[in-house]
Amino acid sequence: MTGFGKIFIVIGIVFIVIGLLWSIFGKLPGDINFKKGNVTFYFPIMTSIIASIILSLIFYLIRKF
Template sequence: MTECGKILIIIGLLLAILGCIFLFGNKIPFIGKLPGDIAVEKKNFSFYFPVTTCIINSIVLSLILWIFSKK
């Protein structure tokens, strides 16, 4: 039963961190505007795909999950 409680606490902390990122993410100037991100703007069309940002997010999340799996 204590293991379930620990998992719920960790999930709650991760959700709180994710919520803070959503609230304050637009105030961090370099997030989403890294070199390698694809942005195409035409007269009636705009397309944005954050390739580099996705790769960095994947690496960070993989490291965090790897650290938690070791405990």
């Protein structure tokens, strides 16, 4: 398998992990959600921080091996 194929496999696995975590943790305390009239603003800051930490750990482990 070429290096390019491995990169696509790793990216796919990362997207699967992010999707699973997003469905499990969905809206965490610390996520910003404003609703006024028919306008809704949602910024998942806490979810983004957790996803960043997990992705950093995954990439660190991949680089290690």
